[in-house]
Amino acid sequence: MLEGAVTARTLLAAEERLTMGTVAALYGNELVDLHTPLDGAASSMATALVPLDAESPQALEIIRHSTAHVMASAVQRLFPGTQVTFGPATENGFYYDFDRPAGSFSEEELARIEAEMLRIIETDAPFEREVLSKEAARALLTDLGEHYKLEHLERLEDPISVYRVGGWVDLCRGPHVPSTRFLKAFKLTAVAGAYWRGDERNPMLQRIYGTAFPSAKSLRIHLQQLELAKARDHRKLGRELELFAFLDSAPASPVFLPRGATVYSELVNYLRGLYLRDGYTEVMTPELFDRKLFETSGHLPSYADNMYFGMTRDDKVENVDDARLCLKPMNCPAHAAIYGLKRRSYRELPLRLADFGRLHRYERSGVVHGITRVRSFCQDDGHIFCTQEQGAGEISRFIDLVTAVYRDFAFSEMRVIVATRPDKRIGSDDVWEAAERMLLDSVIAKGIAHEVAEGEGAFYGPKIEFHLKDALSRSWQLGTIQADFNLPERFDLTYVGADNLPHRPIMLHRALLGSLERFLGVLIEHCGGAFPAWLAPEQIVIASVAAPFAEAAEARAQALRTLGIRAIADSSDNKLGAKIRSARLLRVPFIGVLGEQEAQGGGLSLRRREEGKDLGLLPWDTVVSTLQSALAPPSATV
RNA sequence: GCCCAGGUAGCUCAGUGGUAGAGCACCUCCUUGGUAAGGAGGAGGUCGUGAGUUCAAUCCUCAUCCUGGGCUCCA
Numbered sequence: 128m129l130e131g132a133v134t135a136r137t138l139l140a141a142e143e144r145l146t147m148g149t150v151a152a153l154y155g156n157e158l159v160d161l162h163t164p165l166d167g168a169a170s171s172m173a174t175a176l177v178p179l180d181a182e183s184p185q186a187l188e189i190i191r192h193s194t195a196h197v198m199a200s201a202v203q204r205l206f207p208g209t210q211v212t213f214g215p216a217t218e219n220g221f222y223y224d225f226d227r228p229a230g231s232f233s234e235e236e237l238a239r240i241e242a243e244m245l246r247i248i249e250t251d252a253p254f255e256r257e258v259l260s261k262e263a264a265r266a267l268l269t270d271l272g273e274h275y276k277l278e279h280l281e282r283l284e285d286p287i288s289v290y291r292v293g294g295w296v297d298l299c300r301g302p303h304v305p306s307t308r309f310l311k312a313f314k315l316t317a318v319a320g321a322y323w324r325g326d327e328r329n330p331m332l333q334r335i336y337g338t339a340f341p342s343a344k345s346l347r348i349h350l351q352q353l354e355l356a357k358a359r360d361h362r363k364l365g366r367e368l369e370l371f372a373f374l375d376s377a378p379a380s381p382v383f384l385p386r387g388a389t390v391y392s393e394l395v396n397y398l399r400g401l402y403l404r405d406g407y408t409e410v411m412t413p414e415l416f417d418r419k420l421f422e423t424s425g426h427l428p429s430y431a432d433n434m435y436f437g438m439t440r441d442d443k444v445e446n447v448d449d450a451r452l453c454l455k456p457m458n459c460p461a462h463a464a465i466y467g468l469k470r471r472s473y474r475e476l477p478l479r480l481a482d483f484g485r486l487h488r489y490e491r492s493g494v495v496h497g498i499t500r501v502r503s504f505c506q507d508d509g510h511i512f513c514t515q516e517q518g519a520g521e522i523s524r525f526i527d528l529v530t531a532v533y534r535d536f537a538f539s540e541m542r543v544i545v546a547t548r549p550d551k552r553i554g555s556d557d558v559w560e561a562a563e564r565m566l567l568d569s570v571i572a573k574g575i576a577h578e579v580a581e582g583e584g585a586f587y588g589p590k591i592e593f594h595l596k597d598a599l600s601r602s603w604q605l606g607t608i609q610a611d612f613n614l615p616e617r618f619d620l621t622y623v624g625a626d627n628l629p630h631r632p633i634m635l636h637r638a639l640l641g642s643l644e645r646f647l648g649v650l651i652e653h654c655g656g657a658f659p660a661w662l663a664p665e666q667i668v669i670a671s672v673a674a675p676f677a678e679a680a681e682a683r684a685q686a687l688r689t690l691g692i693r694a695i696a697d698s699s700d701n702k703l704g705a706k707i708r709s710a711r712l713l714r715v716p717f718i719g720v721l722g723e724q725e726a727q728g729g730g731l732s733l734r735r736r737e738e739g740k741d742l743g744l745l746p747w748d749t750v751v752s753t754l755q756s757a758l759a760p761p762s763a764t765v
Numbered sequence: 766g767c768c769c770a771g772g773u774a775g776c777u778c779a780g781u782g783g784u785a786g787a788g789c790a791c792c793u794c795c796u797u798g799g800u801a802a803g804g805a806g807g808a809g810g811u812c813g814u815g816a817g818u819u820c821a822a823u824c825c826u827c828a829u830c831c832u833g834g835g836c837u838c839c840a
Contacts, residue, residue, distance in 0.1 A: 217838060224837095231769055279840055288840085298840045319835030320768025327836075331768055334835070362833090366776075375813085375831060491766055493836080673797045700796085701803090708801035722799060734800070741800075 132164040135176055136305075144178050148341075150186045150304045153177040158185060160302040163256050181309065181341035191216035193254060193292075193304045194244075194313045194339035195223045200295035201243035202227075202335070205236075211297060212275040212323065212332055219349075220338030224321050226275065231333045237315045240335070248310050252293035254303035261285045264298065271296070275323065312346035313339035361597070361651035362497040368656050368713060370647075370664075371498060379495035380503035381644060386664035389693065393662045394643055395483055397760050398507045401639075405528060407479040407509055412461040414485055418453050423617055424460035425553045427453075429586045433488045454487040459587075459611075459636055462510040463618040466632075471622040476632060477513035477521055483643075484508070499603055499648040506642050511635040512620070518633050522569040522591075522608055525637050529593055529606045532639050535761040536650060536659070542594040542602065543575050546583035553587055554613040562610035563589045587613045588636070597652045605641035605649065657736060660716040661760040666693045668715045669731070670706035672722030674698075680721045683731060692754055711736070717754060 135152035139145040139161075152159050155175055159165065179186040195214035198221075203209055206227060214223030232240070259267065261280065264287040268277045276298045280287065290299045292307065304310065317336040323329035340346040357363070365371045370387030373379070383391055402409065415437055421427045426434065436450035444450055455461065462480050471478070485505050494500060511521050533541055545567055548559045566589055570577050577591075584590055593606035611634040614620075621629040640646035650658075660666060667687065671680035677698035687694035697706045703720065710718045720732040724744060731750045733742040735757075745753065 211840095213837075213839060215837090215839070222835095234770090276840070283840070290840095300840055317834060318769060321836045322767080323837090324839075325837035327767065331836080333768075336835080373832085378831065492831090493766065493768095496833095670800085672799055675797075700798095702797095703799050705802050706800090711801060718800080720800065724799090732800085 134162050134164055135159050135178075136161040138165075138176055139178050144176075146178070146180070148181045149178045150181050150309050151179045151189050151302050153179060153185065158189065158302050160254070160256055161305050162253075163302070187341065188216040189302055189304055190310060190341060191221040191339045193307075194310050194337065195221040196254075196290065196292055196295075196297055196299070196303065197244050197247050197307060197310060198240060198315070198335065198337060199223045199225070199297060200247060200293060201240050203295065205239060205243055210273055210275055213279075214297075220316065220336060222321075222334050222336045224323075224332040224334045226323075226330065227333050231320070232318045232335060237318065237335070241313075241315055244313070247293050248307040250293060251306050251308045253306040255291045256301055256303075257289050257291065258286045259289060261287055263287075264289065267296070268298065273298075310339065311341060312343040313337055314346065314350070359652045359655045360497075361499070361648040364651050364656040365498065365648075368664075370651070377503070379490060379492075379501050381498045381501060387647075389664040390647065390658060390662050391643060393760070394640065394647065395507075397661075398481075398483075398639065400760070400762070401528070401532070402479075402481050402509075405479075405524075406477075407481040409481045409483070410462070410465060412455075412458060412465070412482060412484050414455055414487070415452050416455055416461065418451060420460045420464065421453050421455075424463065424614060425587060425617055426456065426460065429551060429553060430456060433490070435487050435489055455484070456486055456488045458482045458484050458486070458506070458508045459510055459614060459634070460618075463614050463620060463634065466512050466620050467618050471512075471620075471632070473514065473622050473624045473630070476622060477511050477517050479509060479511045481507070481509040497648055498644040499597065501642075501644050504642045504644040506638045507640045509637050511637065512615075512622075512632045513635070514622070514624075514630065515633055518565050518610065518635065519569055521635055522566065522610070523573065525608050525635070526569060526573055526575070526591070529608075529639050532606075533593070533595070536653070538595050538653065540596060543570060543577040544580050544583070544592040544594060544604075545570060545577055546580045546585075546590050546592055548589060549582045549584050549586060551586055552584070554616070558612040559589065562612055565610050566591050566608070585609055585636075587611050590636075593641075595649050595653075597649050603641075603645055603649055605646055606639050607637065607641060609636040611636055655714075657714040657716075659761075660736075660758050663714070663716050664693065665695050665713065665715050666758050667695075667717035667719055667754060668706070668710040668713075669694060669696045669719040669721055670703060670710065671696065671698055672703050672720065674700060676721050676723075676726050679726045680719075683719065683721065687751070687754065690751065690755070692758060716757070719750070 135154065136145060139149065139152065149161065151161060154165065181190065192215065195216065199211050199214055202225060203211065208228055210226040212224040212226065214221065264280055265277065267289065268280060280298065288299065288301060289296050290301055290303055315335055315337040319334045319336065320331045321334040322331055338349065340349060365387065368386060369384050370390065371381045371383045373381055418427065434456050435454040436447050437452035437454055438444055438450045442451050462482065465480065466478065483505055485503060487503050490500060490502050495502065513521050547563050570591060588609045588611035590607050590609035592604045594602045594604050596602050614634050615632050620632055622632050624630045669680045669684050671677045680696040680698060684694040684696040697710065699706065707718060714736060716736045718734050725731050730744050730746045732744045733750055733753065734740060735742065
């Protein structure tokens, strides 16, 4: 560093804004190291500088990225010949990808790497930034034998920065913490394979995941939260609560057990209620179609990789591409065909068709996950056929509906993503342009915070996606609405306008919950298996205090069932405490206790799931009215 | 699909080159009970599947199926 060079450190120190916990600074919109010389007039710069404390979110990223550097340094010390690639901070930590000729890292090696990292950190080595010409950087990387970095270098613009720490050097944009002293708490968590630049045609690298925090305490809290999240994992709860299961004979295709099927049906009932109010009519369509339907729709060949094919013994075919039948991966072609069954008038539009048909999509074995990503599922699918002019209004109406629905399930953190035209698509650019415009305008008009995902749209149209997070903060797409000008064209759909001339309708594909399977998975994690009372598989368990009251308990349960309440009696010869315990483990919203007192007076002692609240002995009428009001499904308002 | 880690009773998990164990759940009996586990006994496994090595394989090797973590939040 030049004598007297102006840095964030000198400027902040001069104003006594530098503390022991300051790891970097924000200079305008730019993150800068404390020690990097700044350009410009010192006096004006100082006011634009904001010191970043270790506890700030931006500092956390810097700490993690610096920890990744230390890890890479340790790896190269321990395993010479290993090349480095990318090592960014992530939402929950960091990773670094290596090309190690000997292959992946074992658990024991992870421990050795951690130990080596500690040794490096203890030396309190400073992070030093150095700016090079591209030519000099090329020479440096060639010298180090870092071929991946060399490849990446060619994508970068002059000048190039590198960071040194403890004699180790890496091509890096920075910034970094001043020295390794600031890395106080880290843990290496996992090894995994990852393709170079994420492309499966490239060589596979060895990735090491880790996490880092400004203090040992915050790391400990993070690890505890991970443990808690595991307890909410829908796969674990699905098994424990007997909601669903998987058969070896149907991989990645869940079977719903009685308890899970009850929740599933209630979700469908809820949706049917919404549809009735919101002007949808339901249709039912086959699962197996002649391939011609999907040729017309354009699913073949765009979507063939994700489709199942079928044939009969009368079909003398050898190649799957000649299979006569297709298992539907989507409902839209069938709905387009239904629309085309007869001549349509503008007076019928918008025509909103809903379908709970079962879909099958072939998903590669590595991407399936519990019931949130499966091969057999059902969408709360619907297609709106309308005029161009009606499109914006329908989209706006749908956004209101989907927002209200998520509110019903107490989801608050919704991400809205507008996904635009992908490389592999059907239809002209003009048509895509219009469709993208329509979606974006609706979101903007509602003032909804959203992101744009370039190239992430469906092959037939752009979409708005509504994402929610699961217990491990993985983001899942649930609801969606997609504008489609292509299918109406391909199916030659028309309506007769007021002018008595044929016109082309547009088609909106939409789903509120998305896949019912996925939604249920996310919902299970959201509520930790304690479903809202209206969805609970059993809404009340009536526990008899002793055998002589078993019959009375069963009679009460039956009386409630005739009122539409899912009630069961626990007449096992367990003691009351054990019955309460098992009902609570199943997260049953109400528990009724029936003994001498209740049998005599005709009432029931009731307790609610929430805070184990005991409502005491209530007269039967009060029991019924309490249950009926607590068990009523919510009503999403449009 | 690819990399890594797994697959032992319904569930959660021990275990060993000489054909297997615990807790819970289940069944039977005793107990007739008042708000998160009463007691005793019993039954239950081709150790994922197939092959190989071995006198002998749940254990070692290979294949295969299934499950789990990950596969550009770009130096």
